[in-house]
Structure formats: C-alpha cells, structure tokens
Amino acid sequence: MDRAPGLSVRLKLALSYAGFVTLAGALVLAVVWVFLRRYLSDGVIFTFSRFVPDRPDPLHAFAPVAAAVFAFLLVFGVAGGWILASRMLTPLTRITDATRRAANGSLSHRIRLRGRRDEFRELADAFDTMLLRLESHVAEQQRFAANASHELRTPLAITQTLLDVARNDLNRDTGELVDRLHAVNTRAIDLTEALLLLSRADQRSYARVHVDLSLIAEEATETLLPLAEKRGLTIETSGDITPAIGSHALLLQMTTNLVHNAIVHNLPEQGTVWVTTTVHPETVVLTVENTGERLAPPLVSTLVEPFQRGTERIRADHAGVGLGLAIVKSIAQAHDGTLTLTPRPAGGLRVTVQLPAAPPR
Incomplete structure (x- = not known):
C-alpha cells in the first residue's frame, strides 16, 4: 500500500519526550515565579536592592535565568528523547528486518530477541512462532x-x-x-x-450438525465388515453415546478411513480390530486399535504425512492411495480435535481421535 511520507516513530517519540520535559520544566519555573511574586514583599526587594545596589531585584533577575533553563530543557529533551527512542525501538528494527526477510521468502530467519519479557519481546516471540509454523x-x-x-x-x-x-x-x-x-x-x-x-x-467448508460418533462408528464398521470377513479378521465395536458437532459425511469418512487402515494393515489372518467410543465431560473419544506388525515410534509419527505407509509401497488390493491418515488428521483438526497414534506393544496401532463434546440441547 502506497502511503504519503510522514514523521518517523523515533522523531515522534523524541518530540514527545522533549515536549513532556519542557512542559514539566515550564510548570516548575512557573511555580517558582508565583512563589517569588507572592512571598517576596516589596520591603524585602527594597532591602535587597539597598544592601546590594549593583544587583537587580530577584524578580527581574529570575526572568533571563528561567528563559535559559527553558531553552536548555528543550534541547536536552529533544536530544535525550532521540537517544532513548533509538534504544527503545531497536527491537522493533529487528522485527521489521525479519518481516522483510519473510516477505522475500526467507522463513528460516528468527529474531531470537534476548532479555526479560516485555511487549517487544512478546511480539518477537510470537513472530518467531508464526515463522516456525509457516516454514x-x-x-x-x-x-x-x-x-x-x-x-x-x-x-x-x-x-x-x-x-x-x-x-x-x-x-x-x-x-x-x-x-x-x-x-x-x-x-x-x-x-x-x-x-x-x-x-x-482443510477449508472447513461444511455445515455443523449434532452427530453421534458411536452411530457413525457402527455405520463405518458395518460397511467394511465384508472386507474384514474376507481377510479373516474380527471387528469388535463397543462404547457409549458420544454426542459431537460437525459434518456427518466428514466424520463418517474419518471413521471409515481408520477402520479401513486397521483392516488392511493387520495380521494375514486371525487378526482383530477394536472400535471404541467414550464420552467425557468436555470431549468425546474414538479409538481404533488393530493387531499387526510391531511399529517403531519414529515410523508411527510419520504415518499422518500424505502418501506415507507403514509398510513398503506395495500395490496390493485395497492398499489405498496413501492419504487415509492425512485425511483423518485434517478432518479432526477441522473439527477442533486431535489425532494421536500410538504403537501397541504386542504389535499393531492404536489411533485415538478426540473431539469437543456437543453441548446439551
């Protein structure tokens, strides 16, 4: 955006400091002047002039001194205000430089402003966090x-x-x-x-309605039951009524992806899939577990990345396109929820989706 040139913040702060110091000095001088006018009577001034004949009376002598002090305060206020403003705005200069670098595409730069917490350091820390997330x-x-x-x-x-x-x-x-x-x-x-x-x-372009996550889990399980039976697997479903708010279609897709992954990435035969829903005071939880190969924690942490699979990229039947857990993560985040993946000690995977519970109708 094109803007007309104006005074810098540093100059504005310097002039503000100078104006404040000058005004304070002027008020002090005015108080002293009023004090002299009120409490120095004509007799005192006459006596002073009689014993010190070559000196003017205090009231006349005070005027040039007050003017000199006023001028000194003005100059001192401008110079001191400029120096103080320069030191105060140094963190802002670093933040501005980091902003320009980010605008030019350099997201790896960090401000890392040192010192105790204040407004500028909170702004710098927030900007560093934003750059980290953007990167x-x-x-x-x-x-x-x-x-x-x-x-x-x-x-x-x-x-x-x-x-x-x-x-x-x-x-x-x-x-x-x-x-x-x-x-x-x-x-x-x-x-x-x-x-x-x-x-x-990701765009969260859906209508929010009241849904029951337990019914969605049953619907997804019934849909994929023939695939499980074909592979010789058993699906066990249990849980409580879990009211939530969101898109029925997206939550059904999320649950279907989880159950499908649990079926496909399971033992060759005699495997089991557990689908459980639980309700808490402020959250509802969907848990899908399956038997299978033992998975290392570093591998599990990468499964939510698009096109990542727990095994070799084999084009077997029902292998999917590598977006199952990535879609689950996006749907959970779109519903202000969280997705947690944990390897089971005996082999297989435990996936937990936690969503906000629906308020009472």
Missing part, C-alpha cells in the same frame, strides 16, 4: 505437492504405456487391456477424490 506448513505443502504429482503421474504413465503397447501390437487381446486401464483409471479417480476431500476438510 513447517510451506515445507509440508511442498512435500504434499511433490508426492501428489508423483502419485498422479504414475497412473497416467501406466495408461500411456498400455496404450503404446496396444498401438504397436494390434493383435493383443483388448479385454485384458481394458481391464488394466479400468483399474488404473479407478485408482486415479480415487486419488483425485481423496485430494478433493483433503482440501475440503
């Missing part, structure tokens, strides 16, 4: 864009290869080609829909 967010978005580009490029490259092979081999069976193209295209559509859902959750 982390930008890095996350860059990784997400790179991974999304890679994931979207893979089905397109496979499609291009299949079409090139079909064009060069006209005698090839088209039925097999159509089936493979259909599978690749379905995966591309699933990935695109997952990206759109993730964007929708």
Whole structure:
C-alpha cells in the first residue's frame, strides 16, 4: 500500500519526550515565579536592592535565568528523547528486518530477541512462532505437492504405456487391456477424490450438525465388515453415546478411513480390530486399535504425512492411495480435535481421535 511520507516513530517519540520535559520544566519555573511574586514583599526587594545596589531585584533577575533553563530543557529533551527512542525501538528494527526477510521468502530467519519479557519481546516471540509454523506448513505443502504429482503421474504413465503397447501390437487381446486401464483409471479417480476431500476438510467448508460418533462408528464398521470377513479378521465395536458437532459425511469418512487402515494393515489372518467410543465431560473419544506388525515410534509419527505407509509401497488390493491418515488428521483438526497414534506393544496401532463434546440441547 502506497502511503504519503510522514514523521518517523523515533522523531515522534523524541518530540514527545522533549515536549513532556519542557512542559514539566515550564510548570516548575512557573511555580517558582508565583512563589517569588507572592512571598517576596516589596520591603524585602527594597532591602535587597539597598544592601546590594549593583544587583537587580530577584524578580527581574529570575526572568533571563528561567528563559535559559527553558531553552536548555528543550534541547536536552529533544536530544535525550532521540537517544532513548533509538534504544527503545531497536527491537522493533529487528522485527521489521525479519518481516522483510519473510516477505522475500526467507522463513528460516528468527529474531531470537534476548532479555526479560516485555511487549517487544512478546511480539518477537510470537513472530518467531508464526515463522516456525509457516516454514513447517510451506515445507509440508511442498512435500504434499511433490508426492501428489508423483502419485498422479504414475497412473497416467501406466495408461500411456498400455496404450503404446496396444498401438504397436494390434493383435493383443483388448479385454485384458481394458481391464488394466479400468483399474488404473479407478485408482486415479480415487486419488483425485481423496485430494478433493483433503482440501475440503482443510477449508472447513461444511455445515455443523449434532452427530453421534458411536452411530457413525457402527455405520463405518458395518460397511467394511465384508472386507474384514474376507481377510479373516474380527471387528469388535463397543462404547457409549458420544454426542459431537460437525459434518456427518466428514466424520463418517474419518471413521471409515481408520477402520479401513486397521483392516488392511493387520495380521494375514486371525487378526482383530477394536472400535471404541467414550464420552467425557468436555470431549468425546474414538479409538481404533488393530493387531499387526510391531511399529517403531519414529515410523508411527510419520504415518499422518500424505502418501506415507507403514509398510513398503506395495500395490496390493485395497492398499489405498496413501492419504487415509492425512485425511483423518485434517478432518479432526477441522473439527477442533486431535489425532494421536500410538504403537501397541504386542504389535499393531492404536489411533485415538478426540473431539469437543456437543453441548446439551
């Protein structure tokens, strides 16, 4: 924004200090003048002039001295105010420099203002925190864009290869080609829909209604029960009525993703998935646990990143597109909730989603 030039804050502070000091001095001199006028009678002034004939009376002598003191206070106030303002505004200069660096794209710079806590240091600490979050967010978005580009490029490259092979081999069976193209295209559509859902959750563009998280958990479990039975797994559901406020569709997608991950990343057979809902005075909790391989804590902390998987990136059936837990995290945050991942000592994963409880109707 273009603005007209004006006085600097340093000069304004200096003039303010000078004006305050000068005004205070003028008030003191005025009090002294009134005191002399009131308490020095004509007889005292006459006696003073009689015994000191070469000196003017005190009232006349006070005027030039007061003027000199007034001028000194004015100069001293301006100079001292300028120095004090310069020292006071030094932290603001560092904050302004960091702001310019951030505006030019340098988010790694930190102010790190030392000293005891005051308004400037609180502002600097808040700005450093903002820069840290921005840097982390930008890095996350860059990784997400790179991974999304890679994931979207893979089905397109496979499609291009299949079409090139079909064009060069006209005698090839088209039925097999159509089936493979259909599978690749379905995966591309699933990935695109997952990206759109993730964007929708981040933007919080949904209507908030009263929902029961326990009913949503039952609905998601019933939907995925055939997949669990196909893999020889058992799903156990329990819990209390858990009233919350949010989007039924997004919360159902969140729960479905959690149960789906618990089924896919489980033991080859005889595995178990536990889905539990609990209610607390101010929060409701959804917990999804599953048996499976033992997971290291450093690996678990990366599972919420987009396109990260707990095992090798194998294109097995129902393997997903690598956005399941990333979508769960975004939906939980969009509902002012938290997502916690904990490896189970016996193997597998425990995922806990904590959301604000709905107020009584």
